[in-house]
């Protein structure tokens with residue numbers, strides 16, 4: 001099948017995001033822990049791009065009872081989004097590139113005193129076999145990366161267009177069940193790494209943005225992972 005015009009970018013960004021997600025948060029990377037809740041650790045780096053706060057964020061979480069495939073599938077699929085994305089006012093799939101790649105147009109709820117934002121991004125889901133450790137379980141990744149489309153120009157309506165590059169990388173670990181027993185959900189653990197760089201687009205006060213990030217990101221990841229557990233708990237396991 002002929003590859004889509006965006007395919008080279010999707011391939012490049014997805015692999016870069018996978019590499020970036022695997023980098024640790026220790027050492028001289030400048031990551032500072034800013035939120036902790038149970039097994040969830042959230043780190044950020046304070047960075048500005050032409051006076052705008054674009055603090056990279058990296059969150060590491062460990063969730064029992066769901067697989068990386070199930071978690072990435074929920075994060076990717078439009079039909080689940082209203083169930084876990086509390087900051088969404090509107091969401092449209094504007095292009096169906098393939099069964100693993102969509103383009104979303106989203107309007108985010110206004111967060112006072114910042115102007116309301118919208119985002120236009122491609123979203124790609126992929127299973128990655130771990131080349132370094134073949135008997136480790138597969139990784140799943142979803143990448144959301146801002147893009148431009150002539151039919152949806154930025155900053156023409158009431159919203160300021162924000163630019164994002166986000167990845168959700170999940171790895172599944174299975175405690176071997178007793179001889180001859182089937183794997184149960186309590187034998188499954190999913191290690192989640194969520195990375196995001198959000199450029200808010202138009203001006204927003206640094207202090208306000210940092211306060212929004214500090215408040216919203218922990219809520220966002222907890223709400224998302226709880227939704228995944230609820231969605232999957234009574235369903236057959238999808239590896």
Ligand SMILES: O=S(=O)(CCO)c1ccc(-c2ccc(C3CCCC3)c([C@@H]3C[C@@H]3c3ccccn3)c2)cc1
Pocket residue numbers: 085087106108111114117119144162164166196198200204212213216217220
């Ligand atoms: O992971 S995703 O791809 C899931 C698809 O929806 C994604 C997550 C978050 C955003 C996002 C959009 C707007 C804003 C701000 C910027 C100025 C005023 C609103 C924020 C700030 C960081 C705070 C925030 C963090 C988490 C959740 C909501 N709010 C984040 C976009 C996409």
